[in-house]
Amino acid sequence: MFSLNVLFSGGLIAYAAGAAAGLAGFRAPRAARVIAFSLALAGALLEIVAAALAIFAPATSTWSLPFGGALFSWTVRLNPLSGFFNLTLGVLAAAASIYSFGYVRHMEGKRNVGSLAFFYNLLLLSLTLVFTAANAFFFLVAWEVMALSAYCLISFEHEKAPTRRAGMVFLIMSHAGTGLLLIGFLLLARASGSLEFSSFHQLASTMSPREQAAVFLLFFAGFGVKAGVIPLHVWLPAAHPVAPSNISGLMSGIVIKTGIYGMALVFFDFFGLPPVWTGMVVLAVGVVSALLGVLYALVEHDLKRLLAYHSIENIGIILIGFGAALVFRALGKPELAALAFIAGLYHTLNHAIFKCLLFFGAGSVLHSARTRNMEEMGGLIRRMPVTAACFLLGAIAISGLPPLNGFVSEWLTYQALLAGFGSSQDLTRVAFPIAGALLSLTAALAAACFVKAFGISFLALPRSDQAAEAHEAPFSMQLGMGILAACCVALGLGATWFLKVFDPITGAALGVRMSARLAAGNGFALAAGTAHGGTVSTVGIAAVLVLLSALPAMLWFVWGRSARRVQGPTWDCGLPGLTAANEYTATGFSKPFRMVFAALYRPKREIQHEYEVSPYYPTAVRFESEIEAAFEKRFYKPFQEALMGMARRMRSVQAGSIHAYLAYIFVALILLLLFGARG
């Protein structure tokens, strides 16, 4: 236990020192970059070890930082759940710190690298504390530091108007969410008489149904804002793309997971036996987020925005797992609940890794091709082979294709949903097959989306001069991506071994240990652990894939060596001279989806022909196509207008006339006097 605490504190100190180095290095960007990101890397490695120890530690380690006062304590708790999230954070932080060495380098002399390094380390520090704080007040402090440092990082390139706007939207929504959390914690604290998380354990279930509902909804909405669930997601596709890419990776990878951590904490620690409807709400929100997230991603041409929408989708998938777990728990099926919970948590880790990887890939492209617009990329696989390979791995993983990690967690989610149909006899069970069907639709659409993202960006001919002049990213960036890509493979192939990590977590939350039941065939195959569940072996699939890809080579070796070989350009159908204009565009690729889901997108299209002689010989054609931002327009806009209208009406009170102000005071005074006289 001692070494665990020392390691954990050492990581925190390394982050703090990194932040200090960033501050000190305002004038010396090179030193600031090297020292601050090295310290961040050291901190991340220490935290990884500490987190691993915390997961398997025999007892929860709870202690207080030497600050605080009479009202609250800076209690830190290292239990398996926080250990798991800290592990996720540590892996991402390590990869991001390595990646940042190269990525931030070109900013030297142009931007304030010191401030970036400062806020980067501060973000890591506050994230670590968010995952380990065991006092509501301390938690909220860490939460706010995290939100503010994230805001500063999002607005790092603040000379651009969209960046400032995105940062502001993030700040407003984040604070609204924190307000809800504050009320939720106050409700719990009133019931327990303490702000310590240990006093909240299974507390919510002893409250009256109305209070339970209030606590649940407050926390769900408050954490949902940070997690980016629909309809509270609008900040996410705006904020993630505008941040520097190493930050985008962390934002999508781990910052939004703080919302997931909070939900796990509330649903599986603060609640004992939750009401069934809470699970249904989470499940429904998860399904909607997953489906709408991927649908909006499909029609996006900005690579980083596309990835941001996929974060919404994956948060939805995680919530499907959590929702199912809640329902199962309420129905008294702890094994199924554990399966669904594991699926959600595993997807949390997996999404963190492959989304961070994809953002890093997008960052490398942005770094060398200087564009986020996919229509201006193309052909990058020849110029950036390592980046392309890593991006492809990430794309396969996020599409939920075997044998990578995304497949494993989505498969576990499916298994939980499929088993759910047999879990009860009432009508609630109908929700599971519906959720399962929509989840498979989501996964298929995600695959389509990444065919587009990878195909348009990396294959074929360059669509712009920048893309043609692109170069491979520096080694540190390749290494950062490579680590994450290796994690994707390892977590896919070694899933059955990794699942042991969840034993202490589900053991504490639900009293069930699942890893032995989820492994089959000496750990080389995954089992669902349910009555009629399936079995799948990612290792086997990988082996078959390797063999199959070797097959052509073998066939060629046996028969083909004597055959005549002709080399020619691909896809030109006999007509030489293909240019980038002949290529499939991202818009064209997503056209079928725009048509099928026209009711959702409400696409608008405008075509203008300019001609001099006859309309049949246009000199120029202008084409504009846009889809409706449904949530912004139908949900937030009316709300915003109502708010502004109210503010305008209130403003007439503020007349600017001293007499009016005096009269307000006078009337208030007389009313108060009369009120006092009455009593």
Add this chain to the structure above:
Amino acid sequence: MEFLNNPEFGEKLVTLMAALALVIQIAMVGQRSLIMNIRMYGTQSFLLGAIAGAIAHFNGAWHIYIAAFLTITVKAILLPILLERLADRIGIRHEIEPILGTPVSIVISGALTFIAYIVGESFYHPGPGAALGRNTLAVAISIFLIGFFMMINRRKALTQVLALLSLENGVFLAAICLTYGMPLIVEVGVFFDVLVAALVLGILVYRIRENFESMDVSKMRRLRG
């Protein structure tokens, strides 16, 4: 000279002077001449000082003598002189332009006095030996409310300052008749406060006039957000 030590006589005397102060306050509402207003304020302050002196005498509280002395020197003599000088310098000597006409203002003042009596009644819980307050508290609240009303009703910043000062007189009266004098340090503080406030407001008024070419605060509407 037996009656000079009779507390009943003291109470009547205090009530009489308080009533006079109220009459002066209402007269200030109706009075349009600025100079007359300043002088009425001085008279009212003198009455307050006299009340404080009477209370000091009949209750044998020596430190209220100091309050009485300060009231008379600062509020009854010093402030009126300062204000008259300021009025001279700005160059207005008459015509306050109230928003509401005199008759309506007087009626409102009456209504405010009525409210003050209702309120004063319920706040008044006489302890042993505290026979003074009954009417005096109501009068103090009336002076306060009417002073406030004057502030709202007048356009020029200088006349508002005057209204604020008379409002403060109401506060002073309430304090002195309820507590038979606050601790001396508090009262000295209050005096100093009023003096500084009057000086600052005087400068401010002068500046407003320089910048806006008018003291009419209703022309300062641009100052809103």
